[in-house]
Amino acid sequence: MAAAIDLSSPYSPAARSPAPLSTRRFSLRRCPRRSTTVRCSLDAAAAAAPKQAQGPPAAVAAEEAPAARKECYGVFCTTYDLRADEKTKSWKKLVNVAVSGAAGMISNHLLFKLASGEVFGQDQPIALKLLGSERSIQALEGVAMELEDSLYPLLREVSIGIDPYVVFEDAEWALLIGAKPRGPGMERSALLDINGQIFAEQGKALNAVASRNVKVIVVGNPCNTNALICLKNAPNIPAKNFHALTxxxxxxxxxxxxxxxxxxxxxxxxxxxxxxxxxxxxxxxxxxxxxxxxxxxxxxxxxxxxxxxxxxxxxxxxxxxxxxxxxxxxxxxxxxxxxxxxxxxxxxxxxxxxxxxxxxxxxxxxxxxxxxxxxxxxxxxxxxxxxxxxxxxxxxxxxxxxxxxxxxxxxxxxxxxxxxxxxxxxxxxxxxxxxxx
Amino acid sequence: MAAAIDLSSPYSPAARSPAPLSTRRFSLRRCPRRSTTVRCSLDAAAAAAPKQAQGPPAAVAAEEAPAARKECYGVFCTTYDLRADEKTKSWKKLVNVAVSGAAGMISNHLLFKLASGEVFGQDQPIALKLLGSERSIQALEGVAMELEDSLYPLLREVSIGIDPYVVFEDAEWALLIGAKPRGPGMERSALLDINGQIFAEQGKALNAVASRNVKVIVVGNPCNTNALICLKNAPNIPAKNFHALTxxxxxxxxxxxxxxxxxxxxxxxxxxxxxxxxxxxxxxxxxxxxxxxxxxxxxxxxxxxxxxxxxxxxxxxxxxxxxxxxxxxxxxxxxxxxxxxxxxxxxxxxxxxxxxxxxxxxxxxxxxxxxxxxxxxxxxxxxxxxxxxxxxxxxxxxxxxxxxxxxxxxxxxxxxxxxxxxxxxxxxxxxxxxxxx
Missing domain, CATH: 3.90.110.10 (Lactate dehydrogenase/glycoside hydrolase, family 4, C-terminal)
Structure with missing residues (x-):
């Protein structure tokens, strides 16, 4: 029953090889570095006085900002000012939540719970940062569209992407759901290796770009050892912050x-x-x-x-x-x-x-x-x-x-x-x- | 473009032909008529003093009560007394919510929202009455199992079944999601007829057994006309109570x-x-x-x-x-x-x-x-x-x-x-x- 194989790929904590941004089929818009209230604005004038738009703004922006690193989605690229609104000015500061495997079935339930306020409370606005794979990028857009159509007042920002070094930026929570399922005849050791590589990469990305106190919950299996791999690759984040979901x-x-x-x-x-x-x-x-x-x-x-x-x-x-x-x-x-x-x-x-x-x-x-x-x-x-x-x-x-x-x-x-x-x-x-x- | 067919099945508002209860492959337990606090108890002694159980109670009860009309599921057959508990004694009276198409994808999202308190509030305990089809009864059990595992404090009762005359009993809300999808080459008139028959039957069932002030939301398409059919077959329920989801x-x-x-x-x-x-x-x-x-x-x-x-x-x-x-x-x-x-x-x-x-x-x-x-x-x-x-x-x-x-x-x-x-x-x-x- 025991499988013994030698996996000799070298360990390289310092190396980072972010996946290249794939050519996108959806329109994107430049999102300036975050300030307290204005986000992902069309342009400075629109941000200062959002009055009217004549054409489809997303398409215009796609031409203006082909190299945007952060990719907000649709209505979540619009500007807002929580402090200016009677209903929202007592809300807490926006919390950044990254979710991997965001186009999968578990996320399809989880994201709507996060957006509804059920998790963090009714005074906690939220930004969702959705990580998918090259293969799932269209589905990820579908998820973002459904989030748009849900009109959740607390959900203020949604961005989607396939590069963890982009998606995890400033994340205060990272919910790591995405993992490869075991294929037919695959040894468990091989699964550990394949998924381990994903979590090593994501650990490095968290270490590089996430909040220094990010809380990480690993769901993708085998989740305990994936969590161990993840935390070992994120030496600048307290090991105590990593969880495996039981x-x-x-x-x-x-x-x-x-x-x-x-x-x-x-x-x-x-x-x-x-x-x-x-x-x-x-x-x-x-x-x-x-x-x-x-x-x-x-x-x-x-x-x-x-x-x-x-x-x-x-x-x-x-x-x-x-x-x-x-x-x-x-x-x-x-x-x-x-x-x-x-x-x-x-x-x-x-x-x-x-x-x-x-x-x-x-x-x-x-x-x-x-x-x-x-x-x-x-x-x-x-x-x-x-x-x-x-x-x-x-x-x-x-x-x-x-x-x-x-x-x-x-x-x-x-x-x-x-x-x-x-x-x-x-x-x-x-x-x-x-x-x- | 216009389709003209004559659909001459006679209208019979008084007739009712409840589907026979299928043989169940899950264990069920007799649920006595509702009282204010004790529900679906194993037996009177257990209800009075729920202390311990030696064997799998569901299996035992299945032998005792093969003809049970209401089919509570699993842990939702246990007794409870909201008034005896400090945390729950200020809660409102239980609300009965029936959902058709309960094994489908829309319900798979909706049921968990209903159970979480997101819809009716955090002081509103809820009973879910899930209507499925003969074909979907196993999936319906799967849904009930996931609801069990979610441990929602407000979700106090779950029953599943395939007969609307049973499932809709005392329903205060009926969310009618289930409908047949249109098959390849099917005329829209044929779809109206097929789904219309479902909603005529469900209207009669609501008329017969639901709360006299049940609120009905029709989601299954074509939903406006399905809602019209439903309300016409439920003359004892105010027509104002029927909604088509837009x-x-x-x-x-x-x-x-x-x-x-x-x-x-x-x-x-x-x-x-x-x-x-x-x-x-x-x-x-x-x-x-x-x-x-x-x-x-x-x-x-x-x-x-x-x-x-x-x-x-x-x-x-x-x-x-x-x-x-x-x-x-x-x-x-x-x-x-x-x-x-x-x-x-x-x-x-x-x-x-x-x-x-x-x-x-x-x-x-x-x-x-x-x-x-x-x-x-x-x-x-x-x-x-x-x-x-x-x-x-x-x-x-x-x-x-x-x-x-x-x-x-x-x-x-x-x-x-x-x-x-x-x-x-x-x-x-x-x-x-x-x-x-």
Whole structure:
């Protein structure tokens, strides 16, 4: 079952090779460097006194500014002044959110949630920076058009592009969803390499152009190791700022405990997903609570907890594909919203949430220098701290160690992408979650 | 270009022929008649003291209650008591929202918006009643599973089914999205007949089992005439409660005016879509305003307004399909949200919104007894009134009359479904909007 290959492409953190801007089939317009209120204006006169336009302005601008680096889209190129408007002058400063894989199904749900104010609040204007691929650029325009037609008052800027060094500029959040799916017969080590290269490149781009305190949530699989690769390639951004998404696993685990106990899901709390977002993940029923009581006091069926619960959580994506014919884009998008909201709102007293984070200085004895899902709390400032007082028993610990071993193996397999020499792949058997192949 | 066929199936408002409940492959559980707080309980003891469950409760219940009429899904079959919880006891009474075509792409966006509280507010718990077809029942389960995994606190009940007489029971909102797409070579009259039959049946079902004041929004095309058929088959529900969705057209028209004027879209107001949701629709630039000023004062390019503007709005869906490869599900869902919010929130002073409504007693001189999109205002009580003081000129009036003529022709074509004798189809040329074929 173990695959061993040597991936010897050299590591080059300093090198950057931005993709060339492709010839665009949509009209674009020069966007001057950002000021506080005026953005992407047609020209200075129009910016000062936007009164009327005679012809299609986009087409005109396309001729004027063929080399524009930032590419705003359509109505999001118009000027506005939040301070001049009674309704908007109390709003917060614009937040820049970059999303990769922006033409995909998960993003198709997520972007509209971001734009609606559901994630950052009704006084938080937002700029969306959409990263796609050469192949998906037309679809990306389609997404931008639908965002235009949605008339979200909070959505003030949308730009689209295929170069992460352009799209990630000044990003305060980077939601990295885009990744290659595994093709037929592809070894998992090969997937790690292919996607790892994407995340190495995006890490470098974030390091070069994003906000110095950008928060990064990696969704593209294998997300823990992709997050590790990303943070290793972004040495100027705190490693603590990188997350691997395990929130859908947490949500699914809560729902399954609720179903088993016959209670509504809002009664389940303190649910930790430990480890890797793979079949070695550990949904923790030792520390989770139902109606404030330990799960084991409420669900006496230990056999189910130990043998069925985890499998049921993990099988969920596969069952969904069978029934639904597609993967769980909507609930994945919801879980990304949950993950962000958990960082920008104070965690309720006594509760916590799960997220895959860099293990440096963890109190549990988990290996340092990997990305591991653990229980966290936040003051709502975008940052988090690990929860220290969790219980551990042999059953839980053995499974945690298994997931840790897998992540250490994945790390060895991508050493060429993290700056730790040549890669050596001795991965255990296939641990991709069903429905995420 | 004109198609003339005779559709002579007899009209039978009293007859009801509910589809038989298909054999279900998912487990279901008996849901007792609704009381104020306890719903779909496993059994009386569990409802009184939901403490623990030993086995998979759903499977057990499936054996106990094979003939259950209401089919709650999974965790939404658990009991809860909103009044017993500090966080939820100030919430409003549960609202029942039925959605047809619930396994489709528009619903896949809409349902999550409904569940999040974005539509009805953060103190409004919601029950979703999902109507699908025999063919889509597995996909419907997939949707329900994703709703489970989303852990929305406000979403308290989800039921799925294929019989509108079951699913629409007590519905306070019915969002009728499901309709057959037009097949290759199909005459528009045939589409009117096929979909008309669906909406006749659903009208009868609403008449029989929905709340007496249910608000109905018809999205499935041709939506104006489908709405007319629906309301004619629901004589016990006020005709005023039926809407045909023209809000996406309104949103697109606002965006195009904003683009042309070089302003952000929040500066465009008083946008009316008159008439049919088809290529005869009339986006009204005579009454619309930009920054509070008449559009014609801001956009001096009369040729563009008269010749290009309407076409640009109408082509939008087609362009999107070209770019994106699929129809505009996300922005359609957003426009349904907008349509509902316009009815449950007071309309801002001086502004209005468009919706296709029954023309009885309209002040504009438009034919009575059709469903026509017109400018409306709401006090936020779910009801609306027509806006009376709108300007009219020859250019606008001629186009309105053309759309009216089309709707009168559509009405003659579905007379067998509205109780007005035999149908006679003399429809003008193809007026389906691009992207909605």
């Amino acid at each position: 929130r859908l696993d947490e949500n699914r685990a809560k729902c399954q405990l609720a179903l088993k106990a016959g209670v509504f899901y809002d009664k389940v709390s303190n649910m930790t997903i430990w480890g890797n977002h793979s079949t070695t993940q550990v949904p923790d029923f030792l520390n989770a609570k139902i109606n404030g009581r330990p799960v084991k006091e409420v669900i006496k069926d230990t056999k189910w907890l130990e043998e069925e619960f985890t499998k049921t959580v993990q099988k969920r994506g596969g069952v969904l594909i069978q029934k639904w014919g597609r993967s769980s884009a909507a609930s994945t998008a919801v879980s990304i919203v949950d993950a962000i909201r958990s960082l920008v709102n104070p965690t309720p007293e006594g509760d916590w949430f799960s997220t895959g984070v860099y293990t440096t200085g963890n109190p549990y004895g988990i290996s340092e220098d990997i990305v591991f899902s653990m229980p966290c709390r936040s003051k709502g400032d975008g940052d988090y701290e690990l929860v220290k007082d969790v219980a551990m028993d042999d059953f839980l610990w053995e499974r945690i160690k298994k997931s840790e071993a897998e992540l250490l193996a994945e790390k060895r397999c991508v050493a060429h992408l993290t700056g730790e020499g040549n890669a050596f792949c001795d991965l255990p058997g296939d641990t991709m979650l069903p429905g995420e192949m | 809000r996406l057209d309104e949103n697109r028209a606002k965006c195009q005016l904003a683009l042309k004027a070089g302003v952000f879209y929040d500066k465009v107001s008083n946008m009316t879509i008159w008439g049919n949701h088809s290529t005869t629709q009339v986006p009204d630039f005579l009454n619309a305003k930009i920054n509070g000023r008449p559009v014609k004062e801001v956009i001096k390019d009369t040729k563009w307004l008269e010749e290009e503007f309407t076409k640009t709005v109408q082509k939008r869906g087609g362009v999107l399909i070209q770019k994106w490869g699929r129809s505009s599900a996300a922005s359609t869902a957003v426009s349904i949200v907008d349509a509902i919010r316009s009815l449950v929130n007071p309309t801002p002073e001086g502004d209005w919104f468009s919706t296709g409504v029954y023309t009885t007693g309209n002040p504009y001189g438009i034919s009575e007894d059709i469903v026509f999109s017109m400018p409306c205002r709401s006090k936020g009580d779910g009801d609306y009134e027509l806006v009376k003081d709108v300007a009219m000129d020859d250019f606008l009036w001629e186009r309105i009359k053309k759309s009216e003529a089309e709707l009168l022709a559509e009405k003659r074509c579905v007379a067998h479904l509205t109780g007005e004798g035999n149908a006679f189809c003399d429809l003008p040329g193809d007026t389906m909007l691009p992207g909605e074929m």
